[in-house]
Amino acid sequence: MNFSTTALSVLLLIAMAVPGYLLVKTKMLPEKAITYLSVLLLYVSQPFLSIRSFLEVSYTPQLAINLAVVFGVSMLAQGVIFGAVWLILRRRFDDPAQSAALIAEGYIGGNSYTSEPALVAEIDRCVKGRANRAVVLASAFGNVGFFGVPVLQFLFPDAHDAIAYSAVFIVSLNLMGWTVGSYVLTGDKKHVSLKRALVNPQTVTLVISLPLFFAGVSESDLPETVNTIIGYLADMTAPLCMIILGMRFALAPLVQLFKDYRVYIASFVKILVFPLLVYLVLMPFEMDEMLRVSLVLLSGMPAATINLNLAELYGADQTTAANSILMSTVLSIVTIPVLMLLF
Numbered sequence: 001m002n003f004s005t006t007a008l009s010v011l012l013l014i015a016m017a018v019p020g021y022l023l024v025k026t027k028m029l030p031e032k033a034i035t036y037l038s039v040l041l042l043y044v045s046q047p048f049l050s051i052r053s054f055l056e057v058s059y060t061p062q063l064a065i066n067l068a069v070v071f072g073v074s075m076l077a078q079g080v081i082f083g084a085v086w087l088i089l090r091r092r093f094d095d096p097a098q099s100a101a102l103i104a105e106g107y108i109g110g111n112s113y114t115s116e117p118a119l120v121a122e123i124d125r126c127v128k129g130r131a132n133r134a135v136v137l138a139s140a141f142g143n144v145g146f147f148g149v150p151v152l153q154f155l156f157p158d159a160h161d162a163i164a165y166s167a168v169f170i171v172s173l174n175l176m177g178w179t180v181g182s183y184v185l186t187g188d189k190k191h192v193s194l195k196r197a198l199v200n201p202q203t204v205t206l207v208i209s210l211p212l213f214f215a216g217v218s219e220s221d222l223p224e225t226v227n228t229i230i231g232y233l234a235d236m237t238a239p240l241c242m243i244i245l246g247m248r249f250a251l252a253p254l255v256q257l258f259k260d261y262r263v264y265i266a267s268f269v270k271i272l273v274f275p276l277l278v279y280l281v282l283m284p285f286e287m288d289e290m291l292r293v294s295l296v297l298l299s300g301m302p303a304a305t306i307n308l309n310l311a312e313l314y315g316a317d318q319t320t321a322a323n324s325i326l327m328s329t330v331l332s333i334v335t336i337p338v339l340m341l342l343f
Contacts, residue, residue, distance in 0.1 A: 003338070010154070010332070010337065016239055018246055020249075024251060033247065045233055045237040046202065047204075047205040050202070056160035070165045073295055074295070094128075095126070102122070131317050139269040143325065144169050144304070147302055147329065148297070152294065159290050165294040167205065174203060257323045258327075266303060266324045272335055278295055293340075297339060
């Protein structure tokens with residue numbers, strides 16, 4: 001697949017975000033609609049897409065090995081990138097206790113103001129430190145569910161194994177996000193949640209899908225009505241992903257987005273360094289080409305929405321998290337076709 005064909009496919013996919021953008025900009029949909037649509041996506045359409053992908057592939061020992069490879073490579077690659085960026089930035093993190101005090105007093109995220117030099121310097125250190133924490137997550141955790149799955153669907157509509165690979169990749173992302181991601185973002189071990197890492201729609205769906213896969217259950221074993229229902233629900237995934245993305249763009253302060261150099265750094269690492277690292281690691285090994293392509297492309301997805309979800313949940317730097325998602329998504333219009341040139 002050449003550069004222009006891939007770029008056109010990605011642009012057509014991005015175009016599906018326009019309705020979401022316009023609905024929010026014209027105030028036909030409230031901001032909170034993002035939450036409702038995200039719940040529909042995470043708890044309904046994506047799980048059924050994953051189930052369908054496993055029903056559409058036939059069990060072979062090699063495919064089972066491929067799924068294990070996806071999990072191992074995704075965990076290892078995310079860990080390496082996450083650890084490397086953490087080592088570089090950790091001395092520039094904020095003190096969580098100081099930040100909490102400044103937030104409580106309204107100096108961060110509030111309306112309080114001071115001209116006292118020492119306090120201004122402390123506020124600046126904390127703001128930058130909180131942003132650096134968000135950069136670590138944005139550099140390592142990719143938007144596999146909201147963007148990677150639709151991209152694979154558009155580029156390889158008949159490659160059902162690629163969607164199965166993405167389901168496994170998402171599980172590894174959740175494991176990393178709710179554990180080391182939560183800790184680095186907050187600086188507090190109490191926020192590490194193995195329960196949330198394991199008990200979520202994506203992981204539960206994989207637990208349901210794998211026994212069906214190993215048992216050799218396929219679409220032909222199910223009533224046509226059941227397959228039709230699964231298909232309708234699964235097919236909502238790509239449009240929902242893009243509509244939600246468009247809604248997030250409508251809420252973003254675009255002027256501020258292009259001024260933050262940290263967002264460029266996080267985007268560069270996430271959508272170029274990360275996938276190229278995976279490509280180089282896989283180069284010496286003989287493997288199925290779709291497995292190789294899927295791993296590289298999924299590694300090169302924009303910053304993940306889980307980064308923003310965690311920031312909102314724990315009161316961390318939501319601006320840097322959101323801007324990293326948006327900037328890396330815009331730049332991926334170019335980088336995804338570039339990555340496809342490797343194959």
